Amino acid sequence: MNAPIELQSSPFRPASRLAPIGVSEILKITGKAAELKRQGRDIISLGTGEPDFDTPDYVKDAAKRAMDGGATKYTALDGTPELKTAIRAKFKRENGLEFAQDEITVSAGAKQVIFNAMMATLEVGDEVIIPTPYWVTYADIVALMGGKPMFVPCHEANGFRLTAEDLAQAITPRTRWLILNSPSNPSGAAYSDTDYRPILDVLAASPHVWLMVDDIYEHILYDEFRFVTPAAIEPSLRERTLTINGVSKAYAMTGWRIGYAGGPSALIRAMAVVQSQSTSCPSSISQAAAIAALYGPTQVIAERCRSFRSRRDLVVAALNKLEGITCQVPKGAFYTFAGCAGLIGKSTSDGQRINSDTDFAKYLLRSVGVAVVPGSAFGLARYFRISYATSTSELEEACQRIAHAVKQLS
Incomplete structure (x- = not known):
């Protein structure tokens, strides 16, 4: 034996x-x-x-009603039709952007939106331009996907904003994305339409580069600074721009974990494939709360x-x-x-x-x-x-x- x-x-x-x-x-x-x-x-x-x-009471009340009404099951993979409709209305009302239902995605926080987009698009060695200072997660997600973060320093003398000249020098044939965040974490820098314009001109001349815009701090602005988002300034870039937002910061809903984005339907479909094999749908209760936030009072x-x-x-x-x-x-x-x-x-x-x-x-x-x-x-x-x-x-x-x-x- x-x-x-x-x-x-x-x-x-x-x-x-x-x-x-x-x-x-x-x-x-x-x-x-x-x-x-x-x-x-x-x-x-x-x-x-x-x-x-x-979190505002009217948002919490909406979540309670959803629970009492039995909205505790799986929802559509990347957002309920009702929440997508609310997001579309928000984009049109506040940003002048019109998206179809299949051009909207909802995830468990804006971080997952970024993760899904990078997972769906990056090949090993693809480059992503990240202006510094930057939110730390951008670079780590790129690296996790096998991409190469390409850091472009943004100096204090220019208000920590990216310049068109520095962007043009950073673009290579391997560049896949540029990430812009306004208002910015960590610097608090924000881009006006005149700040964005030369940057968008560089992108218009670089058709292989896509633009990821993180607008999560959109509503936290000071001194009458007017918020703008790139896809509204330059419509020709719309078909290669992903505009990301969420309810975490403006509505104090960090723990509810709802982020969303609008972008080309082909990209949104690819991101849904990624999400289908990771978290699946976001929380049903959180989605109901997000609807109330987006339709609710702004005071x-x-x-x-x-x-x-x-x-x-x-x-x-x-x-x-x-x-x-x-x-x-x-x-x-x-x-x-x-x-x-x-x-x-x-x-x-x-x-x-x-x-x-x-x-x-x-x-x-x-x-x-x-x-x-x-x-x-x-x-x-x-x-x-x-x-x-x-x-x-x-x-x-x-x-x-x-x-x-x-x-x-x-």
């Missing part, structure tokens, strides 16, 4: 496709701040891009935007008083992206040298219990991001702590 064969268990081996990416630096910092809080430390976390307001958005603006002004003024820190006034979103180049090379009271923006962020967390995100996480070093989507009292305390920490450097 043969002896039994002993099988040796092998250590876990992650797929090679994960090698270029990691957990978001924002999530790491947020997690570290939460861990310190659990240990009893007095921590103010300014790292998360999430409104501190609650609550305007009121909250005014609150964000006053918080922005508080943080910008406080940071600009500090020697070694400079901070532009953001046009939108709820972030400041402040320069800390003047602090590089200084030392802490215990003799540790600040060699980078990452060192500075670690120093703030360690010394005064304030969590911020270093600019290098967004592809542009010597800056740091503050999310002012938190209470005024916390922001005032955080700014006082940051001022104290900066004054201790020598």
Whole structure:
């Protein structure tokens, strides 16, 4: 009788496709701040891009009615007909864009929309132009699909906006997409129609390049800045533009996980194939809530935007008083992206040298219990991001702590 064969268990081996990416630096910092809080430390976390307001009552009421009415089953793969109709009405009413029903997709958050689009279109080695500073997820999704992120620095002197000249130099025969985000995470930069125009002219002359537009912060704008979206400015690009939005930021619905997009039907169909083999349909209850949000009153958005603006002004003024820190006034979103180049090379009271923006962020967390995100996480070093989507009292305390920490450097 043969002896039994002993099988040796092998250590876990992650797929090679994960090698270029990691957990978001924002999530790491947020997690570290939460861990310190659990240990009893007095921590103010300014790292998360999430409104501190609650979801409006009329939206929650719609979700309750949906549950009571039995809307708890699978829905159509990429959005109910009712939600797609509401999204089409929103695009027409607010953006001057007309989409057919089969040109709309709904996913579990705007992040999944981006994921689906890249999975459906990228071949190994395809290039995606990403202006920096950028939301960290853009590059990681591209890399996960085997694509190549092509970073184009956008300098403070131009308000952290992409220039047509830099875009033209970045385009190659392998370029598949350009990603634009306005208002921007992390910088708060926003593009007017005149800012967009030369960029769109470059794209018009580059017919192989598609445009992905992330408009998730559309309704969080300040100082009478007028929002525009590229497909409305240049209709000739409509057939190679994916316009992405969602309910997370404007309606404080981050946990409901509803993102959507309008684009060419062939692309939308391909994205549906991806979604069919991943999450399938978004939450039925969340879709009902999103319908109420899109059709509902806009006063609550305007009121909250005014609150964000006053918080922005508080943080910008406080940071600009500090020697070694400079901070532009953001046009939108709820972030400041402040320069800390003047602090590089200084030392802490215990003799540790600040060699980078990452060192500075670690120093703030360690010394005064304030969590911020270093600019290098967004592809542009010597800056740091503050999310002012938190209470005024916390922001005032955080700014006082940051001022104290900066004054201790020598």
